[in-house]
Amino acid sequence: MxxxxxxxxxxxxxxxxxxRVEDLNLELAKKxxxxxxxxxxxxxDEVDPKVEPFSKENKVIIATGPLTGTSAPxxxxxxVVTKSPLTGTIASSNSGGxxxxxxxxxxxxxxxxxxxxxxxxxxxxxxxxxEIKDAGxxxxxxxxxxxxxxxxxxxxxxxxxxxxxxxxxxxxxxxVINDYDRAAGRSxxxxxxxxxxxxxxxxxxxxxxxxxxxxxxxxxxxxxxxMLRENGITGQGLPTYGTAVLVNIINENxxxxxxxxxxxxxxxxxxxxxETMAKDILVRKNPCYRCPIACGRWVRLKDGREVGGPEYExxxxxxxxxxxxxxxxxxxxxxxxxxxxxxxISTGATIAAAMELYExxxxxxxxxxxxxxxxxxxxxxxxxxxxKKIGLREGFGDNMAEGSYRLCQKYGAVELSMTVKKQELxxxxxxxxxxxxxxxxxxxxxxxxxxxxxxxxxxxxxxQKLDRFSLEGKAEWVKIFQDLTAVIDSLGLCLFTSFALSAxxxxxxxxxVCGFDFxxxxxxxxxxxxxxxxRIFNLKAGIDPKEDKLPKRLLQEPIPEGPxxxxxxxxxxxxxxxxxVRGWDEKGYPKKETLIKLNIE
Amino acid sequence: xxxxxxxxxxxxGRQKEVVFxxxxxxxxxxxxxxxxxxxxxxxxxxINGIDGxxxxxxxxxxxxxIFPPVGGG
Numbered sequence: 001m002x003x004x005x006x007x008x009x010x011x012x013x014x015x016x017x018x019x020r021v022e023d024l025n026l027e028l029a030k031k032x033x034x035x036x037x038x039x040x041x042x043x044x045d046e047v048d049p050k051v052e053p054f055s056k057e058n059k060v061i062i063a064t065g066p067l068t069g070t071s072a073p074x075x076x077x078x079x080v081v082t083k084s085p086l087t088g089t090i091a092s093s094n095s096g097g098x099x100x101x102x103x104x105x106x107x108x109x110x111x112x113x114x115x116x117x118x119x120x121x122x123x124x125x126x127x128x129x130x131e132i133k134d135a136g137x138x139x140x141x142x143x144x145x146x147x148x149x150x151x152x153x154x155x156x157x158x159x160x161x162x163x164x165x166x167x168x169x170x171x172x173x174x175x176v177i178n179d180y181d182r183a184a185g186r187s188x189x190x191x192x193x194x195x196x197x198x199x200x201x202x203x204x205x206x207x208x209x210x211x212x213x214x215x216x217x218x219x220x221x222x223x224x225x226x227m228l229r230e231n232g233i234t235g236q237g238l239p240t241y242g243t244a245v246l247v248n249i250i251n252e253n254x255x256x257x258x259x260x261x262x263x264x265x266x267x268x269x270x271x272x273x274x275e276t277m278a279k280d281i282l283v284r285k286n287p288c289y290r291c292p293i294a295c296g297r298w299v300r301l302k303d304g305r306e307v308g309g310p311e312y313e314x315x316x317x318x319x320x321x322x323x324x325x326x327x328x329x330x331x332x333x334x335x336x337x338x339x340x341x342x343x344x345i346s347t348g349a350t351i352a353a354a355m356e357l358y359e360x361x362x363x364x365x366x367x368x369x370x371x372x373x374x375x376x377x378x379x380x381x382x383x384x385x386x387x388k389k390i391g392l393r394e395g396f397g398d399n400m401a402e403g404s405y406r407l408c409q410k411y412g413a414v415e416l417s418m419t420v421k422k423q424e425l426x427x428x429x430x431x432x433x434x435x436x437x438x439x440x441x442x443x444x445x446x447x448x449x450x451x452x453x454x455x456x457x458x459x460x461x462x463x464q465k466l467d468r469f470s471l472e473g474k475a476e477w478v479k480i481f482q483d484l485t486a487v488i489d490s491l492g493l494c495l496f497t498s499f500a501l502s503a504x505x506x507x508x509x510x511x512x513v514c515g516f517d518f519x520x521x522x523x524x525x526x527x528x529x530x531x532x533x534x535r536i537f538n539l540k541a542g543i544d545p546k547e548d549k550l551p552k553r554l555l556q557e558p559i560p561e562g563p564x565x566x567x568x569x570x571x572x573x574x575x576x577x578x579x580x581v582r583g584w585d586e587k588g589y590p591k592k593e594t595l596i597k598l599n600i601e
Numbered sequence: 602x603x604x605x606x607x608x609x610x611x612x613x614g615r616q617k618e619v620v621f622x623x624x625x626x627x628x629x630x631x632x633x634x635x636x637x638x639x640x641x642x643x644x645x646x647x648i649n650g651i652d653g654x655x656x657x658x659x660x661x662x663x664x665x666x667i668f669p670p671v672g673g674g
Binding site for chain 2: 231232233234236237238240241242243244245246248249252253254265270274275295311312456459460461462465467468496499562563564
């Protein structure tokens with residue numbers, strides 16, 4: 001009897017249109033937990049790190065964790081692991097909604113996609129019945145059209161993961177979308193699935209996850225739900241306003257990047273805030289599987305359509321980063337990202353970089369005259385129009401579809417690309433949050449805020465308040481946050497539970513469900529093992545540790561105004577300490593003894 | 602003059618911005634009492650965008666931002 005895990009892996013050979021079901025290696029699963037960790041281990045064992053992301057040798061692993069699809073709170077998460085065409089690093093993009101839980105209930109811990117189909121297909125999974133079906137009629141369709149069509153044929157209960165036109169066209173910032181509006185957003189994973197000619201995966205599951213100790217699980221789960229309800233952030237702030245509640249707080253701290261990080265404070269933030277969203281366009285909450293937090297939003301667009309609403313990161317990327325303070329326009333751009341299958345952070349930030357390239361005279365009027373759109377900061381029509389063109393690789397949008405790094409490189413101005421390892425930075429200016437900047441520089445998937453969310457202690461005061469300008473202890477904090485996040489991502493829970501829960505709580509859940517005996521030390525060691533394995537993959541892929549850096553602007557140009565005025569990021573003071581606490585040498589390579597300690601071959 | 606900015610649920614039944622006349626010794630504690638905000642509901646308290654304490658004495662012209670527990674990402 002297998003507890004927590006489904007115990008099966010579905011391996012799909014797209015080249016030969018075959019599949020087989022394999023047993024999960026439980027020893028390996030325990031070592032790497034599941035989800036992000038186990039998928040990384042399997043990917044590392046099976047794929048050459050130097051693989052071309054769009055070649056048939058690259059694989060895509062869609063992985064649930066041992067707690068995905070259980071009664072644990074916010075347990076709808078799954079992870080997509082592959083080699084990223086945007087960064088050249090390992091990609092592991094996480095999403096909520098209902099697809100992940102349904103996959104688990106269909107009896108699979110993960111799907112491994114390998115090879116390449118010679119024509120568009122979708123994969124239909126109905127418990128142990130698996131079919132690879134023709135998707136010629138779906139190629140070119142938007143996400144909602146694809147999802148509606150497949151649910152029409154396979155039933156309302158079917159859960160659909162798919163790519164939009166952006167993934168089909170190998171847009172390097174294309175996302176995978178499930179359940180209409182939840183995105184495994186980052187690192188261009190939608191394009192890898194598109195390169196394999198897979199349009200969608202449809203899943204229906206009727207099994208139940210088995211628990212080692214039913215009674216204990218019931219008690220632990222109700223205790224954790226209570227903790228989430230009683231916590232101010234997960235019980236009140238996020239449920240009432242969604243992630244958008246951050247707009248004002250990040251702006252009030254003067255770390256809300258404006259106009260491609262040229263400034264970090266705006267007097268107009270409230271126009272695109274969670275408070276304004278709740279007052280003007282919110283219809284209702286849009287919760288994920290078994291989530292007591294329910295931060296997802298459902299909003300009304302100006303034309304009356306009701307759709308998934310923008311997250312904080314999106315309100316920033318299309319809003320302040322493009323100097324646009326029009327919540328209707330941002331909600332529309334967000335909707336288009338969901339329909340075309342685009343990462344909202346990278347899309348908005350790439351448009352912002354293009355706007356700076358234009359205003360500085362690199363992009364000329366004649367470059368974009370056929371497009372009929374402006375690239376001026378503050379233009380609401382521009383964010384909507386360019387999003388579509390990026391999704392379709394149309395006109396100048398074809399250049400932007402490569403992401404901001406390659407766009408700026410084309411004009412000889414890479415310093416205007418606000419990226420780390422070619423991935424666009426999210427919505428916090430690290431010049432005013434030193435620990436968070438270290439997390440940006442060292443994240444294994446490039447510019448990213450959810451591998452060790454230092455905003456939590458440095459701004460929000462959870463679990464305790466740290467001085468955001470201080471360097472003291474930050475390397476240690478970043479390491480622990482990164483390791484614990486790897487655990488949460490691998491268990492299949494939402495990271496937002498960590499505002500209220502700590503390592504001890506995750507251990508209680510994991511042990512009760514699986515019958516294991518993890519303690520604080522062994523669970524964090526598993527997180528550290530996952531982190532180091534991702535690092536080794538990247539090193540072998542040819543990512544130089546010198547890429548653990550931030551854009552020059554953030555290191556050399558002090559924030560010009562607002563509450564964080566005068567600050568730069570002090571990465572060179574933080575990085576050596578970080579390497580040391582990680583057990584890496586001074587150049588950033590894991591030391592042999594560290595790998596032996598972590599039992600990594 | 603002290604400008605006080607309120608956010609999220611603290612706006613319910615109150616204005617977004619309230620102005621207090623400055624007097625020597627005015628603190629955040631005085632302000633939240635006047636606004637009928639419970640101390641427990643103050644999760645983040647900024648004076649001119651920098652973390653402060655509600656018992657810190659304010660200066661004329663300070664801007665105070667008050668948030669209940671909020672998070673996201």
